[in-house]
Amino acid sequence: MLHRIAALLLPVLAVSCASAARLPRGETLNDRPLIGILTQEVKDPNLRPYGRTYIPSSYVKYIESGGARVVPIRLNQTKEEHEKIFQSINGLIFIGGAVDLETSDFAHTAGIYFRLALKANDEGDYFPIWGTCLGFQLLTVQVAGENLLSKTMADNVSMPLNLTSEAQSSRMFASFPPELFKALSEEPLTGNFHHYGVTEQVFVGNEKLSSFFTILSTNKAENGAVFVSTMEGKKYPFYGVQWHPEVNRFQWHPQYSFPHSKNAVHVSSLLAQFLVNEGRRSSHHFSRPEEESQALIYNYNPVYTAKFSSYEQVYFF
Numbered sequence: 100m101l102h103r104i105a106a107l108l109l110p111v112l113a114v115s116c117a118s119a120a121r122l123p124r125g126e127t128l129n130d131r132p133l134i135g136i137l138t139q140e141v142k143d144p145n146l147r148p149y150g151r152t153y154i155p156s157s158y159v160k161y162i163e164s165g166g167a168r169v170v171p172i173r174l175n176q177t178k179e180e181h182e183k184i185f186q187s188i189n190g191l192i193f194i195g196g197a198v199d200l201e202t203s204d205f206a207h208t209a210g211i212y213f214r215l216a217l218k219a220n221d222e223g224d225y226f227p228i229w230g231t232c233l234g235f236q237l238l239t240v241q242v243a244g245e246n247l248l249s250k251t252m253a254d255n256v257s258m259p260l261n262l263t264s265e266a267q268s269s270r271m272f273a274s275f276p277p278e279l280f281k282a283l284s285e286e287p288l289t290g291n292f293h294h295y296g297v298t299e300q301v302f303v304g305n306e307k308l309s310s311f312f313t314i315l316s317t318n319k320a321e322n323g324a325v326f327v328s329t330m331e332g333k334k335y336p337f338y339g340v341q342w343h344p345e346v347n348r349f350q351w352h353p354q355y356s357f358p359h360s361k362n363a364v365h366v367s368s369l370l371a372q373f374l375v376n377e378g379r380r381s382s383h384h385f386s387r388p389e390e391e392s393q394a395l396i397y398n399y400n401p402v403y404t405a406k407f408s409s410y411e412q413v414y415f416f
């Protein structure tokens with residue numbers, strides 16, 4: 100397969116030098132971006148009867164609100180099928196949840212896409228990846244090659260971000276108006292629902308992680324541990340949040356601390372648009388319109404789950 104990709108790339112490289120090859124990409128943005136969302140194994144016994152894998156609707160709405168369409172990605176497909184999907188989408192989200200970061204089908208499949216995205220970006224083929232909560236943790240495992248998590252419980256609590264000096268010049272927050280950027284560090288705009296995380300100390304001490312990602316914010320866990328809460332790739336368009344921007348607009352269960360203030364909604368909107376705008380820089384596409392139609396989330400109906408879950412609606416696969 101590696102050989103086949105190399106062969107496909109050769110004609111392109113032959114007609115243009117590396118820097119020239121980058122130019123058209125910046126100029127011709129893709130205004131019909133498709134963002135993949137990797138499905139995850141269902142662990143919650145209440146959701147089990149509905150399907151083997153799932154995507155909470157909140158992530159789908161989040162992407163749609165940013166101006167893109169969603170392609171759900173099933174686990175357990177062949178490597179060739181995943182490679183084909185990768186060449187057809189313009190970005191990818193690893194959702195939150197609760198599966199093993201090394202042994203689950205979710206982690207295994209995420210690894211396939213992570214490696215494809217590394218290679219693509221190395222070759223000048225822009226491809227963004229976003230990880231939320233468990234997805235953030237998964238990115239750290241992929242980059243570090245080991246699980247560096249420790250107990251950093253912050254469950255059902257909204258917090259302001261402790262922004263680092265790098266946050267000011269980050270890509271992720273570049274579109275934030277100054278008042279909103281300020282509010283991000285003063286108001287509880289970020290909902291946390293996790294037991295584990297990567298502490299700032301471990302992150303900074305790990306050469307692979309600290310050379311790959313810039314820390315944009317940290318937060319304090321219940322036990323006083325300081326964990327990394329926001330990061331962005333230095334060289335790669337890879338982004339991670341230990342918190343949940345999608346809940347600010349798309350989850351309403353009264354028993355959970357979901358931030359719904361005007362500023363919280365604004366933060367969620369801008370980050371969704373940010374990811375979609377990153378996807379506009381990718382020109383991947385399906386080979387035929389019918390293939391695209393069949394791959395879109397519109398082929399599926401979400402199930403109403405609010406009576407037994409913190410999610411109002413969930414897609415099952």
Ligand SMILES: *[C@@H]1O[C@H](CO)[C@@H](O)[C@H](O)[C@H]1NC(C)=O
Binds near residue numbers: 140151152174175204
């Ligand atoms: C994937 O395939 C394995 C082996 O057949 C099976 O045990 C597992 O349940 C499958 N996972 C999903 C999410 O379908």
Ligand SMILES: *[C@@H]1O[C@H](CO)[C@@H](O)[C@H](O)[C@H]1NC(C)=O
Binds near residue numbers: 318
């Ligand atoms: C914010 O981060 C700085 C640098 O890591 C740390 O010294 C400080 O204690 C943190 N403050 C809070 C409230 O977490």
Ligand SMILES: *[C@@H]1O[C@H](CO)[C@@H](O)[C@H](O)[C@H]1NC(C)=O
Binds near residue numbers: 255256354355356
């Ligand atoms: C979550 O936090 C909210 C607000 O602090 C609280 O009212 C609610 O009881 C908590 N829910 C759970 C499930 O702990």
